[in-house]
Amino acid sequence: MADDTQNIQELTLEDVMGERFGRYSKSIIQDRALPDIRDGLKPVQRRILYAMNKDGNTFDKAFRKSAKSVGNVMGNYHPHGDSSIYEAMVRMSQDWKLRAPLIEMHGNNGSIDADPPAAMRYTEARLSKISGTMLQDIDKETVDFVPNFDDTEEEPTVLPARFPNLLVNGASGISAGYATEIPPHNLNELIDALIYLLAHPKASTDDLMEFVKGPDFPTGGIIQGLDGIKKAYNTGAGRIVLRSKTAFKPLKGGKQEIEITEIPYEVNKALLVKKMDEIRIMKKVEGIVEVRDESDRQGLTIAVELKADADAQGILNYLLKNTDLQITYNFNMVAIHNMRPERVGLKTALQAYIDFQREVITKRTQYDLNKAKKRQHIVDGLIKALSILDEVIQTIRGSKNRKDAKQNLMDKYDFTDPQAEAIVTLQLYRLTNTDVTELRREHAELDAQIEKLEDILANDASLRKVMRTQMQDVKKQFGSPRLTQIEDQIEELKVDRTVMVADETVVLMVSHDGYIKRSSPRSYQASSENDNGLKEEDYPILLKPVSTLDHLFMFTSKGNLIYRPIHEVTDARWKDTGEHISQSIGLADDEELIAAFTFSSLEEPGNFVIATAHGLIKQTAFMDLLPGRTYKKRASVFEKFKQPDDQVVDITYVDSSDPLTVMLMSRNGLGLRYDLAEVPTNGARTSGAKSMDLRGDDIVVNMQLVKDSDDAIIVTQRGALKKMAISEVPVTSRARKGVLCLRELKANPHEIVAFIAVAHDSVAPVEVVTSRGIRHDILPAEHERNARYSNGSFVIDIDTEGVPTSLRHKEQTLILN
Template identity: 45%
Template sequence: MASKNIKKITEYLEKIVNEPLEHIVSERFARYSKYIIQDRALPDARDGLKPVQRRILFAMNELGMQHNKPYKKSARIAGEVMGKYHPHGDSSIYDAMVRMSQDFKMLVPLIDMHGNNGSIDGDSAAAMRYTEARLSLAAEYLLKDIDKKTVPFVPNFDDEELEPTVLPSKFPNILVNGSKGISAGYATNIPPHNLNEVVNATIAFLDDEEISDSKLISYIKGPDFPTGGIVQGKEGIKEALKTGSGKIIIRARTFIEEMARNQERIVITEIPYELNKAELVRSIDMLRVDKKIDDILEVRDETDQQGMRIAIELKKGADANFILNYLYKSTDLQISYNYNMTAILNRRPYQVGVKPLLKAYIDHQKEVITNRSNFELDKAKKREHIVEGLIKMVSVLEEIIKIIRKSSNKADSKENIQKRFGFTDLQAEAIVTLQLYRLSNTDILALQAEAGELAKKIRFLNEILSDERVLKEVIKEELQFSKEKLGQKRKTTIEDEIESIKIDERDLISDENVIIGVTKDGYVKRSSLRSYQASQTIGLKTDDGLIFHREISNLDTLLIFTNLGNYIYVPVYKIDDQRWRDLGVYIGNIVPVEASERIISVINVREFNEDINLLLATKNGYMKQTKLKDFEVSRYSKAIRGMRLQKDDELVSVNMNQKENIIGLSKQGYALRFKTADLPEYGSSAGGVQGMMISDDDELVEAFYAFDSDDFVMLTVRGHIIKDNVSELTVYSRNRKGIRIVENLKSNPHYIVSAARLSKYQEKENVKSLLTSTKQTYEVTVSEYKYSYNKYGKKMFDENVEKGYKIFIEDAIDEVPVVIKKKPEKIIFDEINAVVEEEKIINKNKKIHLSRLDLFEDD
């Protein structure tokens, strides 16, 4: 069946190519690439034009649409170009016409368009049936002498017309107007340069073809954009003009205007090249709408016929210079521009500097002027020969008239004159075609004067053709003439150095208090005080609960620590503002986190002060102290290492503001107190040392700083709060097991899950505390943790429904770090006064445990 179908297809098709697809595609694409590189997207180094631009200008010239002639409809021009030279869509032709007419895209526009030809706000031009156009004076200088066989012509697409492969180009258009395009494997981005500077550089190159790059570049100061602005980066300009590749910064031109007393406005008069003004104004205004800059009152586009003007009104007392720098940093008021000077040289694309481009242009001009000189020389010699015949004719005029009257026709007249007086065929033709009225004023002196002028012109043309020095002088004279007629003052200011702008975004944020909530499941929310006060309930997922809840400033920073030893650096103002009853933002949407990563501690920081330490502790008892300033970073798009962990270890506790003691508590109820000076300080990415010895069946749950006079509370898995005193814990050296302060039952034991320091100030002020279970969070005050002496503490919730998870107590006014200057001397303990767990052997190797817990009654 398949073979029958193939046979039918074979009979139907006239030609079948039996070749691998990759070969066909490769060959076809290679031809297509060659075409779009050479004949579509990249400019020729000689005239700086792409084929469509060249065809448009040539067609308009053929239509006689010079700069001082009437306009013609753009649709007629596009039709002429499409029908004769450019077999593509009329929209691509019209778009190229429009661009060549826009004075905000072209430094020297090549087309003078009458009507709406678009705007710097991104408005498109009116349809081609509405607009009219003609050549500009500059375009005429590109086309000048094209009728004198100066450039090669080739047949058009249907072999019915001839079109030029390049224009004579009386100024280096590739540098003056620049170019932009993308082809297969190549792209070009050449900015415009000042015509006067480019001409001066070209003349300097003509004078010395061995001129150095540095000297040549001294003539061209840098790009000169039609939209003006300020360019920064002299080194980038030098690199680009030498190699064809380099980076510069373009900045808008602005000034600060006083509106009223202590109130200013920023005024923008020039914007970077090829920027959409309307989008720029919108992006600046969005900073105001999104409240990223609070000090902007209004952004207005006041552009009119007098010129561009964008006004940014500021609030009273606002720092205009700071806001302007922020706008440079955050909007397109300042952009980077990358040179990529790729052009077609000898039918091949090259990325080159200024020197090869000028050399290509000068070689082209030598060829153009040589061709023109040959054309004019032939013409002058012919005219000289005719003038010689006319002068001779004047002396025998009467006899010539008689011969012509006796002749039967023109050919007979010519033949008789040639035989009688020895005129050549060309001279005889000129005589017999001479109109009768010319005989009345044929002046022998005028003819002799003309003959003298022609002889002089012929000598000069011969000099051009035989002496390169004269040829160069002609090129220089014509360049100077173009400069006089087309040159204009520089619009763009060049600054040597790129100004480094460093903006602290916090300076843009008002110092306003907000409510921050962080949940155990990893949701972070920021709400205004009004939203918080208006909400009856907090928005939480099922079984989620707060582990951090505090009123803090927008200017604060959250350090969110995870069990994997990482921390997430989150400026408060960067957190999305939400209602208090919303869920908040999942931490994984702020920065990427591992699936097994969970939040274990949240610390808010106003200033990263070097005198403040953080205490970090792991499940296996490793601890370290780290300066708070070590946690400050400028880039925070991912989680940052806060402590290096050993295998099978986790970070469980982070505490801030160093005090004399460090208290470590384990799950099995052991407590260790040692002096802060005993624990070394390490960097944020380092590991720690053994702070508390942990048994195989135990793990550290919390470590915190404490004063001697402080209490501390512990939350058990069964939801009990147990309160104890720091002073009752004996001071040991670190790396000890400590003493048991919570005796666990054999069944359903009171494992410790969390703990917190409780100072006298906090008790006196009765501060708020969060008690988080596996199901919810209880907001209580610390006075509710009081209980009568019971070794298993106070029951806070039903242990059959939920389990203890985390306890958080709000800081009080005494949260000031204590500077630990030196390590104290080793303390020798009195065995009687030390409260330790001892083992004593009594009758038949039975062990009994002595502990201060024996002072309490069982529950």
Template identity: 50%
Template sequence: MSKLNNKLDKFLDEKVEKVLLEDIMSSRFARYSKYIIQDRALPDARDGLKPVQRRILYAMGQMGLNYNKSYKKSARIAGEVMGKYHPHGDSSIYEAMVRLSQDFKMRIPLVDMHGNNGSIDGDSAAAMRYTEARLSKEAEYLLKDIEKRTVSFVPNFDDEEQEPTVLPARFPNLLVNGAMGISAGYATKIPPHNLGEVIDATVALIDNPDITNDEILKYIKGPDFPTGGIVQGKAGIKQALTTGSGKIIIRSKTNIEEISKSQDRIVVTQIPYEVNKADLVRQIDTLRINNNIEDILEIRDETDQEGLRIAIDLKKGADSQLMLNYLLKTSDLQVSYNYNMVAILKHRPVLSGVLDLLKVYVEHQKEVVTNRSNFELEKATKRNHIVDGLIKMTSVVSEVIEEIRKSKNKSDSKENIQKHFGFTEIQAEAIVMLQLYRLSTTDIQALMDEKANLDNEIEALERILSNERLLLKTIKTELLEVQKQLQSPRKTELEAEIENIKIDEKDLISDEQTMIGVTKDGYIKRASLRSYTASKEVGLKENDAFIYEGELNTLDTLILFTNMGQYIYLPVFKIDEQKWRDLGVFINNIVPIQKGEMIIRVLAVSNFSQDMKILLTTKLGQMKQINLADLEVSRYNKTLRVMKLNKDDQLVSVDFNQQENIIAISKEGYVLRFDTEELPIYGLTAGGVKSMALNEKDEVAVAFYAKETDDFYFLTSRGHVIKDTVLELPKYARNRRGIILIERIKTSPHFIVSASRLSKTQVKEDVKVRLVSTKDTLLTTVSELKYVANKFGKKMIDDGYYMEIYPSNEPEEFIKPTPPKVVKKEEVTQAKVIEETIQTKQNQKLRLSRLDLFDEE
């Protein structure tokens, strides 16, 4: 057993290597990263191809699948690539081959595929057993002269074949077809460009090696996508082509057709690069279905063999330009494109501008043409030597034939003619293999002509190899030849500036009337007038009640004031439409609010430019006025401040429609009347000023604007409604306690909870009155609040929470007020709180109240 253990220990010591896990992960991941960066995901700057693409094109070239030859099954090609050069799955090879054939992905397709090779709708290609393929004419220019040792070859994965490390590439394919890829730590996104423009820029670089980026941009104006479209952003193009990174906007090409005099159709004929057409149509139709945009009648994909066409029919009277702008802003009819021009330069990933990429390409072409010229020179020199021997042989042909006849075999013949006539081994080989008919006079002249041509060719090749200027001229000539054969007109239009589309959502909303309800617990509902009329019951949470209910236009805006000194800007069209019997949407699902935050008043606004003042009052007596126009905002996804509050203070009252007086009423029944002019107008972030002096435990319940000719009603905590008249209230300066309005009793006292002014016009119209308790709502009229001989007024509801007298439909009449019984101005400034009481001879203080004349309830 010990021997076995010893052997086991020895085996473990010899075979098991102890290495830290982080060292293993580091080295293995570094090796993997190097592989996927250099040999998988990123293109080579010289030929613009990834390894799998290069292997596909090379294998097809070796199989003889030229553009003018017959097609071969794609499965056969994928098998050839996989078996000889690319040891990965056949599906990845086939997918790469399909992409090389798609004219909506490649500016110049490099594979000519016969059969279903996918579509711009995202449909996948047919299986490789069904499709056939061959090289395109353009791909042959990438492979041209590869057999002339123009590029270096390396062994394949099993060392049985040789594969090229790069293709000769007669045109700058990286810029022409672009590239996309993601590797470890690097990604590339290069858009396609127009071949004619790229070759012009390359020729300009050859003519002037010191050319600047600005001069290059005169030739390469911007990307040229196979799907066309409109590219905006000259600055982004310039930045990208200079530095390798930049942003542009790609917009669909559209036009507007007239269906009838009042109805239009938007037609899309080109869409942005790499946008899926079927998804785009579905995206726009979803906007229509979800009522995000109400003026779209129908969307149809009418693409056929004549080209792409998406038809968007609009409703009668719709603004076609507005609809188009909205679709550009909210759908993939317009997308942004971010350049990230990373390619492999000298075995390293580098972010490069166009000028650097073109310089690398020109250097590559120098190497290619040099290698080709060396190959052709060697071949021409060898042939020239043979031709020299043949010509020499013609002068001694009889003696050569005689020597061959004397010889025993071929090798003996070669040795004999070398010994007797001075031919080299290569010349001797050519002579013994010569057919006798070639000794005719005609063929001897052909040898003389071939000799002259070979001399000229050798001289030209030697000049190219010894003169860089001629080398560059050769590259330039070949580029211009490719340009002549392959160039095509630009498909993408360019616009210098990016158009900033601003859409007012109100422009997209149909103008219609709708019913709106807001409850005290914060539920909001919007329903059609039809649903409101048909509903026999109102959908409300238990013990909830409306504090606002009214007919509004979808273009109106609700301003919801909360007790936390905030307001919510809520356009009516933003409220989801429901049935009137539904519960509605809780405000927190529309705009986030704080815990304990409640809606205290609702204002419906049609026009924020009107001159309206709003009165804000807190429970601790702070008060200010603001302008309605200040409440308008463009972003409204959260609550906004309307008044700065001190600690433990809350906003309790909001009133609109400024009048000459302000009436403030405290919870314990004190009322103060003062001139509106005394209260300043502040911004939304400011706090207020002191409006009313309060007892230690008292707080302001409500404040409102009023004219001297107005009456007002106030609601008590016990559900009583009491009427009073503004003119009977003495006018004091601000920051006074005022006079007592309601008799206080020790058991179940009446506390003031709400109040509202009543004009003579409202009385005439007998307007509606909304009385809200903690559990329900009572809708009544002014006439039902008729005065009773009770100092605590008329009981209307169980307990008071809120009251509102609806405004009149007609403009209010101007009624000249009777002379008010007010203290003089001098006295006002010196008024003291003691004026609200009288002192008896026994030094007892009695509170003044005009309600002492009436009996208890």
């Protein structure tokens, strides 16, 4: 017991965990998840191939139950679950995963739809023909062997690998701290590059890329991005785009379909078809009639049938962008190199393979040389024995037994032990005259063979020649044309919104309180004019028929701009309230919508003219107010205030060259007018220039863009309405005080609450709203023009109806075609 207690060590948890996890990591990095740079195999794959080869389960023999091979591998070399061994075996037989499958399998070995394979008791397997070259010469001491897990057998640490399997078949795996993603390549190209590298050891990656154009996936497809391939081949990491091979096929009735014949590597076809069909069902794209998987024994085909008037290229672009019809493939070429994981480029991988092949050929040559020399030594002995045959026979007959006969031959005639052994085992029928000539011929052949083998060992040029010949034989026997097409540039996928959204006319409404909705013209016409779902005090600031492809810009008094594509506005019945803007974008309590505009594109040439209460004005180009990626969640800024209590009083869009003037009115009754050209154009996050010289606590009530022939409609806090010719206010310049547009009164003077401009011949009503929510419709045509120093006429009794708060153009009932 005392001895046991002395073995107890006090260690920190960090030390124990670090040491144990380090050992575990080393184990899974080296012995499970990452391939060896020399033969491109993970341990489980190597063990399967070696066990099947040792068992005689090769391409030239009959198929054998997979379960037998799996049991053999598990019992002798790989003491892990049978399912993991069988899965590795199945993957090596799948021609849509491997460019050169290493196992042939009869029965269901899975599918590109990720169907599971049949159980191993049903399937049969054997090594493929190319697999034979992976194991060729393994019995000639070409690779190191180590004891298996229970020391009853020996297994190879690497296979001789006559072809560069790491790059031909690629690899993927995840271990502790390392992952690998090596794509498959074309055998012909790799061998051409290897032969070039053999002759030019200082070749650059660019030189090698003259031969290895890029990955060559078993599923074909189109690679885009030469820069990504070049980066990956230089550093081991890079990104390319891999897209499906597609074509447009005409159908009857003017229809057409998108025919997909190759899909990206390791994409699940069934899920891809399902995703494309969901896009059709959810109507994310207009124009898809049906998505069919028409794959059969002849090959893969997916048909996407389109409507007669559908934009085929637009729909294809949408599918490429939103499904696995196009994927991004990331190279991460990590392999075990010199016993440790390393991210390698193309040259390193090819050079490591050449170095390994040099080692294999050297060991094989040495083995063959030793064997030839041994045989020649025995042939020498047999020739000598035949020349003194009678004496040899006499000596043997005079010996007591086999051992004595051997000894006597060695003592009397100077035969060596192996020669004496060969003589005593010689069969009598060989003692004919012809055998001497046969032996002499064999001796000459052995001489030539030994000379050749010694030349290979002594001369690097001869060794390189052997390697080149071997590679060319493999290329001739197993080479195949490239399947994957390579394009230099990554094509940017632009999806036209007309593909995703049907072009329909809808009635759009934006209310002052922030409610927005779109309704079908039918729903609008079926409802009465005032039955618009709004609260009594709310009113529309925009009501018009628009296309679902149009764009909506909404501007708030606090300088925020909210953008919505019309097709994203809530579709509601005309009687419903619709969606409040705060459901997606938070607004301040005292913030209100002051204007809304719709546009047919996001490339308009015009400017917005923006004025604030504290006397700032600017123009901002439409192109400076384009929506960002986060438009759904947050508003963008179109006006920056210098004073926190400032607010936007008006915003107008101008896209014509008509000679317009800016007219401002202040609360104290001052009017100022100047050319629009005097207003500077600034960016979105700016305040602008001074619009009017305000005195004391005066503020700008409103800004309007006017023509000389227009009228100004003014409402005061005492309930008076005044109509005045715009021309009464002379055109001067920006930032002046302006001229008085009211008659001064000593007691209870009038203050302007609101002002708007109307065309002189306008017959449309304007609406005055009071502090008690009472609305008055007033027809400007019924009022005479007043002089500039007049206070107009009283239209509202402020004692009974409340003080006027706003004045606006009354919206007209829409007449829809």
